[in-house]
Amino acid sequence: MFATAARNFVEEVDQGGLLIPVSGLNDTINLLTVVVKRKRFWFWQKAKYLPTDFILNDILTGDTPIKPVVLETDFIKYDGTYGDKISGSIEANILDKSNLNVEGQDSSKLKSSFGNLKKEEVEVQKLLRDSKGRLLDMSHDLVQQTMENHRQVFGIVKERILTTQLCSVIEEVQQSGQCGGGFDFCRPKGPKVTLKENGSLTKDSNVTMEIPISTTIAYALIELEIKHDGHFGLCLMSGTDGGFEVDGPAGEELMAVSRAHLNSSENKHLREAELERLRDHFNLLSALPAATRSSLLQHITNVMENRDAVSSLQQVLEQMCHDEKPDLDKGSATDSQKQNIQAILDLLEKSEGAKSAQGNQSTSALTALHLVVSAIDELPHECHAILVTCCNLTELQTLEQLVHCMSGNGELTLDSTGQAALTEDIFEKTKNLFAFGHMSLERDEDTVKTEMHSQTGHHALALCIAIKGLASLAKEG
Structure with missing residues (x-):
């Protein structure tokens, strides 16, 4: 805190x-x-x-x-x-016989x-x-x-x-969730039975630290x-x-x-070469079983909601990369965040056999995930807040296209699918996200132009690595 x-x-x-x-x-x-x-x-x-x-x-x-x-x-x-505010809802109807609505909202200040x-x-x-x-x-x-x-x-x-x-x-955290549903069914020659259930959960915390x-x-x-x-x-x-x-x-x-x-990392012309050298890491993540990738992405998204938790996860993965025993108590993560971190470690343990060779070096799932989490950890607070809202298949695919454009010739022509995916809301959000890496986006109908400013530091590279890593976990199939 x-x-x-x-x-x-x-x-x-x-x-x-x-x-x-x-x-x-x-x-x-x-x-x-x-x-x-x-x-x-x-x-x-x-x-x-x-x-x-x-x-x-x-x-x-x-x-x-x-x-x-x-x-x-x-x-x-x-x-x-x-402050951050994250909300979401799921609504499902099953054969017109039942409906389920789940809503959740997290806010922190x-x-x-x-x-x-x-x-x-x-x-x-x-x-x-x-x-x-x-x-x-x-x-x-x-x-x-x-x-x-x-x-x-x-x-x-x-x-x-x-x-x-x-x-x-002072840190104020509010977590709330609501679940409502109705199920209708009929017995043969019997009366119609309706069951309804509604539930809600609210958790508040307010911590003051005097300095x-x-x-x-x-x-x-x-x-x-x-x-x-x-x-x-x-x-x-x-x-x-x-x-x-x-x-x-x-x-x-x-x-x-x-x-x-x-020194080379400061040269904008070498970004594409830097990302190409890391391609093996992204390929390994996208080759993991679909269920493993989905779970990893979900837990990482949960961790990204709190910057201290990201730092704790990065520290634990770095310990493992140095063959040290991971210590979840060293960081400042809360108990619920530690559960997400432990779930990620459990998934990595199941995937420990996943390796690929690049030249004379071997890349493991641990190294690949450590790369991505380390990049996320380098990003500013505001960048975290935007990126965590983009952790879905559609937006990550769009972001990945723009990363390729940024490290390539700087211009991307969108097909009909791309135009539909890059809505005005997503474009503005993406524009703000890239601005934290000192990169600019401009759109002219079906063409997007990108530009990387000469003095970008490491934020641009870290953002590109984070996007490509998360997109690798969100791949279909």
Whole structure:
């Protein structure tokens, strides 16, 4: 709940910038706190940040601590309200003898009242002077454990956004459902019997979380470039990666490949190639038994109704991809959301034999689903809210066509079926959805033109992967 509020705040005030939302109230974020930045499973995923219990002085050699100059400024006053409303109904008539009507509606609202926020930041020039010639203690346990994984680097907190007053985060959830039906039947030479049944279920919850004064909401880092002997430099330029010095050409090549992938993802002309490389994953999902695909899509749609649940599912799948035992209690998913996640894991276990080969690599159902869920997890909150309403066969097929158009020549001519499917309502919804990936749609009668803006970041690729993955699960047959 707090993590979602912090993430919404960052998306509003610094989307695509340097601020990192705090992932939990347990995180202690002070200036010069050492944070481990971990690169993720897929190159286009945002890095994961793990705050430690140490500050820079704790891992330096020598007895003279660095004393930074701290600048304080007023930031903004922030109050945000985010809400989703999902409803649906089913009505059936059976041979004019019975009818059944089922209606359901879920609504949620998250209100973040952070009030007046301030910014604390380190004077970087003085920090640069004070750190010149200083050495990290390379025997320190934190340094040793971080070095073991080449995907991890050190960063230190250079600025933070924090509260100046007691504030709150309030979550209101309302779930309601109604079922009504009538059944008519006649016995031979007997009276007509009518049975009617109506039932309803309503579940409300209202949770208020009080946030103390001086709670960090978001922060920014300076990454460290660390030599074998403990000398380190501050990565001052935006986009400059830190890391540990590696031995030999193999290690250097590994770092170069990682950076090349990140750079290539910014090139709009490579989107089609990126999606083509992932084709095997989508094909494997569409080749699963129809009942398995249908159940997976339904459970994933349920999970998508709550962003924290998506993050919990992504975390569990990533643990499994690293051959770790999945831990459903680590995330912030509710009990009902955990049931959906567990159902997805059960379906994956039944499909564990499903594999396909692409070149010299093997793709499993687990890897393929992890790809799709990871892409969904990267999308902004508003994008989730729209995408979850599109999880049906007709709309996903239409979205998939537009993805092919976006990664191809940018123009799609609709046949009569396509024109009927792309109603004005669906087109406007799709247009808004694609806008979150910095992509635009224009329609001229039976032709749709798409355009990808030059600076799209990873949102465009993540959205295309999410759409193609969900569409693979919705395939007919």
